[in-house]
Amino acid sequence: MLKRVLQALAVVAVTAGAALADPNFWKHEWPETDFSRTSVPHWGEILSGGPPKDGIPAISDPQFIRVAQAKGIGPTEPVVTVEIDGAEPRAYPIRYLTWHEIVNDTVGGVPVAVTFCPLCNSAITFDRRAKGRVLTFGVSGKLRNSDMVMYDRETQSWWQQAVGQGIVGEMNGVKLTALPTWMESWAQFKARHPEGLVMAEPAFSRSYGSNPYVNYDSSARPFLYNGEMPPHGIPALERVVRVGDRAWPMTRLADIGLVREAGVEIEWTAGQASALDAGTIARGRDVGSIRVRDAQGRDLAHDVMFAFAFHAFWPDGDWMLGN
Structure with a gap:
C-alpha cells in the first residue's frame, strides 16, 4: 500500500x-x-x-x-x-x-x-x-x-x-x-542516564509512536529521487554511516561490530529499532546503534543516512567497503 x-x-x-x-x-x-x-x-x-x-x-x-x-x-x-x-x-x-x-x-x-x-x-x-x-x-x-x-x-x-x-x-x-x-535506543539512553532528560510529548494532535512510512527502508527506490543509484551494488536504502565525505555500510559494521580506520572508531551495538519499518516504531526491526569516536575516544559528528542520499550529496565520496 x-x-x-x-x-x-x-x-x-x-x-x-x-x-x-x-x-x-x-x-x-x-x-x-x-x-x-x-x-x-x-x-x-x-x-x-x-x-x-x-x-x-x-x-x-x-x-x-x-x-x-x-x-x-x-x-x-x-x-x-x-x-x-x-x-x-x-x-x-x-x-x-x-x-x-x-x-x-x-x-x-x-x-x-x-x-x-x-x-x-x-x-x-x-x-x-x-x-x-x-x-x-x-x-x-x-x-x-x-x-x-x-x-x-x-x-x-x-x-x-x-x-x-x-x-x-x-x-x-x-x-x-x-x-x-x-541515535541510539531509548533503553540505551536510559541505562547511561537514568536521571537524564527526555523531550516531552508536544502539544499537537499527531499519532506519536506510529510510522507513516511503513516498510519505506525496504523499498527498492527512494521517494522523490531521480538521481543516480549508489555504486558497488549497494541498495539505495541501505543505511551508511557518514563521517565527512566517507561512508561505511551498516551491514559491514553489523557483521564485525567495531571498525578502526581512517582515523575514526565506529562501534555497532544491537538494540535500536528502525523508525521506517513497521507501522509502530517500537516494533521495527533491529538496525543497531552507532557510536563514532576519534583516536582519543571523543565523539565525532556523523550521520546515519541512506546510501542514495550519500551518493547524491557526496558523489565523489569514499565508500569504506573494507576490501
Whole structure:
C-alpha cells in the first residue's frame, strides 16, 4: 500500500515540481527570500514534498521531563542523544521528530537544531549560530534529492539538511556546524542516564509512536529521487554511516561490530529499532546503534543516512567497503 501511495505522490509531485520549479512561482509564499543567490544548479532539483511551508511544524519551545517520568516510549525506539558539556544529557525521541523534523533548543548555552529527515533517515544536530546570528529553523515543505530543505525564520534562506549548508538566499553557501550527537535506543539512553532528560510529548494532535512510512527502508527506490543509484551494488536504502565525505555500510559494521580506520572508531551495538519499518516504531526491526569516536575516544559528528542520499550529496565520496 505504501509503495503505491508513494509512487502516486511521486508522479504528481515530480510533474508539479517540474512545472513550478521557478522562483517567480515560489515568491508568493517566500516574498522575503533572495532567490538571486543560490548554489542549486537547476531549480528543477527542488520539489514539493506535499506539505506547504510549516505544514510540518518545527518545535521551538520543547519541554522536558525526567527519564523516570516518561511513559509509552518502547525500549528499542530510537532517540537522538545530545550531550553537551555543562548540561544534563537530553534525548529527543524519533517518535516526535518523525512528525516535526526540527526541534530548536538551547543546551548548555548552545543554540541547537535537532533535525531528522525521514526520507533520508538523516538525524543531525546543528549549532544554530551562523554569521553572528542565532537562527531558528522551520520546515520549508521542499525536498532536494529526497532530503528536507529547511529554512531560517530570520533571513528566510533555504538550507539543505543533509549537508547543513545554505542553498538559497542571504545564507547561501554558509555552513552550519554539526555537533557530535547520535541515535541510539531509548533503553540505551536510559541505562547511561537514568536521571537524564527526555523531550516531552508536544502539544499537537499527531499519532506519536506510529510510522507513516511503513516498510519505506525496504523499498527498492527512494521517494522523490531521480538521481543516480549508489555504486558497488549497494541498495539505495541501505543505511551508511557518514563521517565527512566517507561512508561505511551498516551491514559491514553489523557483521564485525567495531571498525578502526581512517582515523575514526565506529562501534555497532544491537538494540535500536528502525523508525521506517513497521507501522509502530517500537516494533521495527533491529538496525543497531552507532557510536563514532576519534583516536582519543571523543565523539565525532556523523550521520546515519541512506546510501542514495550519500551518493547524491557526496558523489565523489569514499565508500569504506573494507576490501
